[in-house]
Amino acid sequence: MDQDLPMPKYALILGATSDIARAVSQQFATHGYHLYLAGRNWEAIHAEASDLKIRFQVEAVPVRFDVLDFDSHAAIWNGLNPKPEVVVCVVGYMPEQEDSQKDLALARKVMDSNFTGCANFLNLVANDFEAQKTGSIIGVSSVAGDRGRAKNYLYGAAKAGFTAYLSGLRNRLSKSGIQVLTVKPGFVQTRMTEHLELKGALVATADQVGKDIWNGFRKKKNVIYTKGIWKYVMLVIRHIPERLFKKMNL
Numbered sequence: 001m002d003q004d005l006p007m008p009k010y011a012l013i014l015g016a017t018s019d020i021a022r023a024v025s026q027q028f029a030t031h032g033y034h035l036y037l038a039g040r041n042w043e044a045i046h047a048e049a050s051d052l053k054i055r056f057q058v059e060a061v062p063v064r065f066d067v068l069d070f071d072s073h074a075a076i077w078n079g080l081n082p083k084p085e086v087v088v089c090v091v092g093y094m095p096e097q098e099d100s101q102k103d104l105a106l107a108r109k110v111m112d113s114n115f116t117g118c119a120n121f122l123n124l125v126a127n128d129f130e131a132q133k134t135g136s137i138i139g140v141s142s143v144a145g146d147r148g149r150a151k152n153y154l155y156g157a158a159k160a161g162f163t164a165y166l167s168g169l170r171n172r173l174s175k176s177g178i179q180v181l182t183v184k185p186g187f188v189q190t191r192m193t194e195h196l197e198l199k200g201a202l203v204a205t206a207d208q209v210g211k212d213i214w215n216g217f218r219k220k221k222n223v224i225y226t227k228g229i230w231k232y233v234m235l236v237i238r239h240i241p242e243r244l245f246k247k248m249n250l
């Protein structure tokens with residue numbers, strides 16, 4: 001009988017074309033989840049969906065999504081049937097700090113792409129999950145949000161806002177049994193950082209981050225740093241006194 005069959009489990013990946021998102025999608029697909037792949041690059045989303053279907057024999061449904069189009073968010077969320085059990089927000093945008101300093105519209109785009117747009121969509125998810133008393137929300141923030149640095153503080157401030165948002169959401173939704181996982185990557189080799197020459201023990205691959213996110217989800221963690229060593233790096237950085245910090249070239 002149909003009613004005896006278990007409901008298929010879906011995960012919604014927001015910003016599904018990123019290198020980190022691809023690694024996360026693969027982790028969920030490996031563990032039997034079907035996927036909603038949401039993003040604005042329709043061609044890339046379709047290619048990713050085809051790849052996942054073939055490699056993992058799961059459903060992979062493309063969803064048009066632009067985090068900056070706030071007014072579209074409710075229709076996108078309400079249009080998902082069945083609703084996902086897990087929502088992972090991987091959306092991010094990091095132009096050069098100097099460009100954002102000079103261009104107010106670009107600075108606002110950084111805020112909206114990394115924080116307010118993501119929060120706007122997750123507000124919808126949170127209300128539904130709270131009513132159902134089930135679900136998991138995973139937000140990819142950044143170590144950049146742990147302390148503002150001259151070289152990256154507009155992006156860092158947006159990520160700090162997102163981190164605080166996720167913290168508040170966790171505080172609210174834990175009473176309803178909802179997991180909210182904050183992910184703070186350090187340096188990761190991806191399209192976002194290809195202009196930087198990243199190497200050494202602090203640098204992760206997208207695949208490592210994907211595995212860490214899956215493990216954090218399965219273990220019902222609240223906050224993870226990836227790589228884990230960043231927890232201690234940022235502990236030190238957060239404790240540098242302001243009088244010294246403002247003299248440093250970070």
Ligand SMILES: NC(=O)c1ccc[n+]([C@@H]2O[C@H](COP(=O)([O-])OP(=O)(O)OC[C@H]3O[C@@H](n4cnc5c(N)ncnc54)[C@H](OP(=O)(O)O)[C@@H]3O)[C@@H](O)[C@H]2O)c1
Binds near residue numbers: 015065113
């Ligand atoms: N790489 C690092 O070192 C690092 C470190 C800390 C945190 N992070 C965070 O990790 C996440 C993934 O980044 P990544 O390194 O994998 O870089 P990425 O490939 O540049 O990922 C950014 C993702 O956000 C999507 N996006 C940007 N603006 C969007 C919009 N208006 N609407 C919908 N989607 C939008 C991009 O979609 P398109 O494909 O359409 O551009 C892409 O899928 C980001 O949140 C980033 O801030 C990365």
